[in-house]
Structures are given as structure tokens and as C-alpha cells.
Amino acid sequence: MRIWSFATLCGMACLAAFAQPATPPKYVQVDYMKVEPGKAQQYVKMEQDIFKAIHQDRIKKGTIESWALYAVRYPAGTNREYDFVTATVFPNYAAMEIPYKGTDATKIHPNMTAQEIADRAAAARKLIRSDVFYIIDRAGTPSAWKYLEMQYMKAEPGKGGDYLRAVQELWKPIHEERVKKGLILGWGIAGLRYPGVANREYDYVTATYYSKFAGLEDSYAGIDNTKLNAAGERSAATRKLVRGEVWTLVDRVAGQ
DSSP states (O other): OOOOOOEEEEEEEEHHHOOSSSSOOOEEEEEEEEOOOHHHHHHHHIIIIIIHHHHHHHHHTTSOEEEEEEEEEOOOOSSSSSSSSEEEEEEESGSSSSSSTTOOOOOOOOOOOOHHHHHHHHHHHHEEEEOOOEEEEEOOSSOSSSEEEEEEEEEEEHHHHHHHHHIIIIHHHHHHHHHHHHHHHHEEEEEEEOOOOOOOOOOOEEEEEEEEGGGTTTTTTOOOOHHHHHHHHHHTTTTEEEEEEEEEEEEEOOOO
């Protein structure tokens, strides 16, 4: 689950105005799943028994770098929009054109037809929507984790570049310090590439990695308040926090 694992931020213009990455960015497709009450175990079993091996084959062929399955811990309740999330990391934009290139699911599961595989997936969950992000920056490179704290941000009109500057100049050093202190395992920010409509709900997402649930309680312990206040004030003028979520890693496959 790396969700970075876990993107054209405020759009390509925003990126060009701020900082074009030295190397092509990696892309992450996030699929949001709704499961019928009482069918959570059925859905997880379907992912692990059928699709996990398919994703391993995709990794072997170099189409993707990793795949992860998360259960949404918060918000809780029967009325939440989605219950599970999958995050698939592509090495580059071109790899998304044919996302299952060279992978034959019926060879991996010779006792099932392609239609039967599709039917099993459809019976286990409903795909609510998909987002495509590209990775912008990160602090720390965790190889294992249990929880993700996700924050979805909406940039104020015309201030996407200002928000990114605040993140990379003020927040990133703070997150690097948190990693060094053992408060978190890692942190990353990505921009939303698709959907690309002007009225989309959010433009960016940040992900913070934890090994223990208790780590979310006071994850800024010992960090200088002056730094936190400066970063908070500067970023508050450039974006709004649309929502925050906590995801629990259920399963993951990745390349070496």
C-alpha cells in the first residue's frame, strides 16, 4: 500500500509556475469502493484471492510498481461514501494507457473466465470513482506501515503555486524532523491530475504514514511551535482542508 504510496495539482499551469520535477513523476490511481453491509470480508477475500496475483503479475511485467488495499477507518458509519480504497502506483504516465498490458487474468486463474472474474468483482463491491494523482514531494521512504492519515486540500483560486511553496519551504522540513524523531514513518504530497474539471472538490492530497494507531494522537510532539505556527498561517491563506481520513492497510504487493 504505498499509497504514495498513496496528479497535476492545480493544473499544469500551476506546476510550470512553481517547480517542474527533474524526473518524470510517478502516478497513483486511487479507486474508492463501496461495499454492501456485511460483505466486507467477501470483498477483501475477492481482492486477495483473485486480484492480488494479477497485480503481482503486473509488477513483474513492469506495468505498475505497487498495489495496496486499505480499509477506511475514519470517517466511520454506514452513510460514508466509500469503505475501501485501492492505490496503484504507475512508474510513469504512459504506463496508464494499457494498465493490464501483457497480463492475462485467465492464465493466472485458469479455472475462471474473464467474465467470471469481472462478475466476482462486481458482486463484491461498487466502484464509486477513481482519482489519478502524481507524486510531487515526500519526506521519508517507509518500506512498511499500518495506517495512513489522508488530507484532501483545495487551493484558493490562483494560489496553487503559493500553497506548494508553503508546503515545500515550511512543511516539508517539519515532516522531515518528524521522521527523524520517530513520530511518523513518512509523508508525501500529490496533485490531482484527473478529474480535471475546474469545480473539483480538491486539488491536492497529503499522506502521512504511521506504524501504530496511537502515533496519530500527538504526531507533532516536540516540534517547535514557532515553526508550526509559521507554516500553518502561511498555508491557511492558500488552501482549505476539505476533509481528513484515516486508512488501515489491509494488503499490499510491491516490486523489489
